[in-house]
Amino acid sequence: MIVRILGEGQYELQDSQVAAMEELDKKLVAALDSNDETSFRDALTRLVQSVRSEGKPVPPDRFVPSGLTLPHETASLAELRELLASEDVGES
Amino acid sequence: MGVMKRLTNIVQAKANKVLDKAEDPRETLDLSYEKQIEQLQQVKRGLADVATAKKRIELQAQQLQQAAAKLQDQARQALAQNREDLATQALTRRSGIATQLEGLKTQHEQLAQQQERLEATTQQLQARVEAFRTQKETLKASYTAAQAQTRIGEAVSGISESMSDTGLAMQRAQDKIAQMQARAGAVDELLASGTLTDLSGSSDPIQAELDKASASGDVQLQLAQMKAELNPPAAAPSGELGAGNAGADEPVDGELVHDEPAAAASKTPADPFTLHDAGGAS
Numbered sequence: 115m116i117v118r119i120l121g122e123g124q125y126e127l128q129d130s131q132v133a134a135m136e137e138l139d140k141k142l143v144a145a146l147d148s149n150d151e152t153s154f155r156d157a158l159t160r161l162v163q164s165v166r167s168e169g170k171p172v173p174p175d176r177f178v179p180s181g182l183t184l185p186h187e188t189a190s191l192a193e194l195r196e197l198l199a200s201e202d203v204g205e206s
Numbered sequence: 207m208g209v210m211k212r213l214t215n216i217v218q219a220k221a222n223k224v225l226d227k228a229e230d231p232r233e234t235l236d237l238s239y240e241k242q243i244e245q246l247q248q249v250k251r252g253l254a255d256v257a258t259a260k261k262r263i264e265l266q267a268q269q270l271q272q273a274a275a276k277l278q279d280q281a282r283q284a285l286a287q288n289r290e291d292l293a294t295q296a297l298t299r300r301s302g303i304a305t306q307l308e309g310l311k312t313q314h315e316q317l318a319q320q321q322e323r324l325e326a327t328t329q330q331l332q333a334r335v336e337a338f339r340t341q342k343e344t345l346k347a348s349y350t351a352a353q354a355q356t357r358i359g360e361a362v363s364g365i366s367e368s369m370s371d372t373g374l375a376m377q378r379a380q381d382k383i384a385q386m387q388a389r390a391g392a393v394d395e396l397l398a399s400g401t402l403t404d405l406s407g408s409s410d411p412i413q414a415e416l417d418k419a420s421a422s423g424d425v426q427l428q429l430a431q432m433k434a435e436l437n438p439p440a441a442a443p444s445g446e447l448g449a450g451n452a453g454a455d456e457p458v459d460g461e462l463v464h465d466e467p468a469a470a471a472s473k474t475p476a477d478p479f480t481l482h483d484a485g486g487a488s
Contacts, residue, residue, distance in 0.1 A: 175337035
């Protein structure tokens, strides 16, 4: 599966590696709900680092859409919230 | 739904808005290419904007540093004149500048970070635009094959998703620039209003007070000297009264000050403007 890190680029990961990321994704959701910056930071950092270390960078001459997208490593909780808030507008 | 899936939908929805216009997929390829070139130009302009914003912060920091150094000098001057109140005022303002400088430092770091990222984005984008240019011609040539149509669809989705990502990165950089400009404007206003020391010196309240203090001290001294000259020994009760009145009028006259250059020079190293100001005020 192709995973994009916003502002950085795309990586190709095995399905098994993606499955391992789901727990951390749930932590992101929980951190958003409880406004917990610390656990948000922790989960995001681990997600981004696992994509970088386990994934294979997609070369510049390969043009494919992503299956999953991560915020940039330094994104704040507020920034992510703002981005997610554009959901309704974007899909209309 | 997880955050990662939601983000994907958002980025791709933004991408579709940009590109799903052409009827013929081959046209979409050309349109994608044009849009990418446009975006590359935008990113380069964005990079120039970030560099300019960084430069402005550096200049402001320099100005603030100079203002802080001046305030420290003023504090020393004030203490030498036994004006602890003025010294406190100057040092308080100086610590206010330190706070401003800290804020500028944070923004400078953020802008440097944005600059670094946009530089990486530019390089990546440049490589992709180049690769896309050759690939789109191949895809167009083999367009009639069903396989090629699928690949065109995928390539266009991929390209528009990247463009949407780059758009977001540029928006972040612009947000940082806007924040920086708001702050820089506030610092400029502070410098201009003299709430922080204006380096032109024209509207610097602490300096004015210091000058006034040193001048009025000098005037007092001269008054004392004149009084001593006019009434040397034990004062005669009635005969000296007229002379005493004449003497009291004279310090107001500016010429008298110039008549006594030796006395003024020996007591104060201050410049002549200070003397005139203080003479008029007292």
